[in-house]
Amino acid sequence: MHGVRVSDELRKLLGSDKVVTDEQHLLSYASDMIPEGQLRKLADQLPPRKPLAICFAEDLEDIQRVVRFCAQERVPVIPWGAGSGVCGSNVPVEDSIALDVKRMNRILSLVPEECRVTVQPGLIGEELEERLNARGMTMGHFPSSIACSTVGGYVACRSAGQFSSRYGKIEDMLLGLEVVLPTGEIANLGVLGDGYYRGPLMALMAGSEGTLGVITKVCLKIEPMAEKMDFRGYAFLDLDDGLQCMRRVMQSGLRPTVLRLYDPLDSLMAGFHSKTDEGEDIHRAAARFSGLKSVLASAVTELNAKGLAAGLLRPSLLNRVVELLPTRSLLIAGVQGSNAEVTKQWDRFGTIVDSVRGEDLGPEPGLSWYKRRYAISYKQSKIYQAGAFVDTMEVATTWENLGLMYRAIVKALSKHVFIMAHFSHAYTQGCSVYFTFAAYRPTARARKSTYQRAWRAALEAVLRFNGTISHHHGIGTLKRWAMTRESPGGDELFQAFKRAMDPAGIMNPGKIYNVDA
């Protein structure tokens, strides 16, 4: 069906106030926050691929109408929340439409005594949390993107928040879903219906990134807000001691609110000051690598093009320089509960920290992290314009593989990009590691190529250690090539499911696996 006819038909179905086709709007739906997309477009000088139309659904029936129409006419549907994803799960395909759920942003049910909340998928995380807090409750889900991401998006991408060691990932909080399947049928899943179907199908929907249906209602566990939260910092002689500490904490049964270990460079970036050394390390480092810190701070926050160019053009040199940095690692920890509970948890922490020769730095590093915990960059495009890129990668594996995998990834990345990392989202059996990497290249083509080589090398290293290639950002288009490597046969099974559930093949094609692109 021709694009204009598609939007005309959609207007007839939904009313013209719900269908938008002006150029400016369409352009802003040409990509989510995936860096690769921008790099590729700049390199290959491709015009952005826009959707034919954006439908702003206001209720379940709107979604059903759109999905049924698109199934009949074989028009691909890209479900949209806030578009904050970084793996390309919102990137349009040829002649597709965007189905935006942001107008569906109401809280449908909130009774604190039931310890659950039911919301529409387009509700922004921060707004939900504020509304819960006003009733003395919390969802415990605090992704860095909380101000610009939706509850539906959390579920669609298996999101994790900063307090996940205490509250779990979104799939652990998930009690129920209403989904419009690709045929337009409604599925009601979960809400203690964990008998077969309602439970497993809910698990299949969580993380499906819009490929198996549109989430129209989300029911989440909530709980009373903590009486008190308290934060501290600890320093370790090296990364392995720090990892050993995290492992022992989780295996001891403690469930800290926060547990984040920074590798040496990331520790430096986090403004880590060791009490005993009275900042000597940092000042020596700062003197030796003049401007290093500000250069890197620029790379991940606000770009200083000159500095970047100087430092990031030779990442392998820069990485080798970082190897000379003090090896100490910083652990940020947080606990919660009553005053007595907080004290008791710090006591148990102290014993574990001592057992791995760690040093208690007091509350300051923890508080400082807490204050700046949402300080992420919204200046990507400036970085690109200056000839650099920055991206992040979150992968995970078991404790016994974690240090090895981290080093293998650093090694694999270090010739291509400048790297730092921290370990967060810890479990009794393992942990995720979060890399930030950046590079400068004078031409768009070179940037794209460096970027792609870096990602490929990094994911290959993950696969060698049987790690998971995505802990909580999703797969989208970015990592789909590695999915079959991670789980041989997965592509065929996914394709089989997808065909079974979505016979017209309309739901967000080409995402997760490249089976129907």
Place this chain on the structure above:
Amino acid sequence: MHGVRVSDELRKLLGSDKVVTDEQHLLSYASDMIPEGQLRKLADQLPPRKPLAICFAEDLEDIQRVVRFCAQERVPVIPWGAGSGVCGSNVPVEDSIALDVKRMNRILSLVPEECRVTVQPGLIGEELEERLNARGMTMGHFPSSIACSTVGGYVACRSAGQFSSRYGKIEDMLLGLEVVLPTGEIANLGVLGDGYYRGPLMALMAGSEGTLGVITKVCLKIEPMAEKMDFRGYAFLDLDDGLQCMRRVMQSGLRPTVLRLYDPLDSLMAGFHSKTDEGEDIHRAAARFSGLKSVLASAVTELNAKGLAAGLLRPSLLNRVVELLPTRSLLIAGVQGSNAEVTKQWDRFGTIVDSVRGEDLGPEPGLSWYKRRYAISYKQSKIYQAGAFVDTMEVATTWENLGLMYRAIVKALSKHVFIMAHFSHAYTQGCSVYFTFAAYRPTARARKSTYQRAWRAALEAVLRFNGTISHHHGIGTLKRWAMTRESPGGDELFQAFKRAMDPAGIMNPGKIYNVDA
């Protein structure tokens, strides 16, 4: 393919020591422990439907060989662990074979510091637990059937143990699965690979009751054994106070090892003695309803046919009599940890119990429960021969619906059968309720008909309260009629999955949903 040829071919594939076709063996694979099967056979005088052969697989390759052969020849495969299921998921279909994994019973990997264990599916739960205990670890999974059920079976049926409020259900402990898919392909799922596919597909396998593949390896979370476990009993004026207490305990963040609330009759059966009343209630009850307790004890443990006949022929009368019983309910609770932690948890319990006018009965009722916690009946057949039946039903719903659903089920069942119930497996949002029901009917046909009417009436009541029709026993053949009612559209989706994954339709047909029977 003719039965004899099937077993000949299987012998060629596996070796003759792994294929059994003697009558006595086949007969013992004609059903699992589902009561309905026995009742129906007795009533309709059907000969038992036996499998054509039993294959005792010894490794992954054996399983692949059998599955591939059966897919090619379209021979249905019924995977078997210990056959302890009570919902019919092991009941053979016409011209099927049983694929027994009991010889695959090794521990493949156990490193306490990794907090996980990897085992073959045929390992008996009790043996695994003993082997873990010898290393200071526990899996925390204690179903009543632990002595006669396998790890593979736990996963296949989404099992729950008596300590689930502390450790979760088996799906919460599940870290990884190796599965032979219905095509003979191998899928490796989970083990911190919670990126899309490894995580969701694992969730889909858990509870699939052999309909989507054969589980060949299971990786579970384990943790250090508790320093100390401690048990107590509490009495409440009525069931609602007891439920309120359970709810407040779970919502307070406490995670007791055990939390079981008995309804008045079940409290009586559990030997509940109130300290303050000095047993008055019980003796008065005993005098009024002479022999009641022993009659009921017989019905659920060792049959006293005369007593049963007298009491159970008129369940509605007996149920009305029970309404006159003292209304007090007994709560069994257990906590674990260091001495200090145990004391602290009991203190918090005490405050909550006081807030709902409960009475602390001291450790005795708890210890007494703990000692007899595996005392389940293995004398079903005697009960059937005497003209009675006894069965159990475990369903769940949210706290706000729980008391209402319980009463609706009691009402629905009470004209057909004699009933008692307890509430266990509590969550912050809801709880499961476990009914035991029994009846006597002079003819096999009347027994079958009463039994079926009772189940139908009970599940209809569950559905009215949006409950789940199976909390941890599974679906099998017993509850499949209600699955589509629980989740409209579920049958079509399941069929679509099933066809996609199992194009030859060989894996345990007719279970969960009746789509391919």
